[in-house]
Amino acid sequence: MGRCRINGWPPESITTTIVRSxxxxxxxxxxxxxxxxxxxxxxxxxxxxxxxxxxxxxxKHVYILLKKGSERKFP
Known part of the structure; x- marks a missing residue:
């Protein structure tokens, strides 16, 4: 991919694998x-x-909290 990431996350190897698969x-x-x-x-x-x-x-903790929040049924 051609997107520049200043902090290097996620690693280019992961993004390449994801795009190809x-x-x-x-x-x-x-x-x-x-x-x-x-x-x-x-x-x-x-x-x-x-x-x-x-x-x-x-x-990981923040991700879990966000996932739980998105599963809630709001009126």
Missing amino acids: GCHIVPKGFKVNPSKHMEWSISFTVHEASIIRLFNMTQ
Whole structure:
């Protein structure tokens, strides 16, 4: 990739691997949509895990808190 990162994170080897390996397309329809069987989502879960392994402990804690917050159902 041609993007310059001043702090060198994530390492260029990781970004190159992620770009070359692509993504997954997964079926994920909106519950109330009658055409939900035709809806798909782009998934980067595998790549997300490889980046998380590079996190220090503080970053992992913040990430977990953010994930839990995004799973909450707000009125």
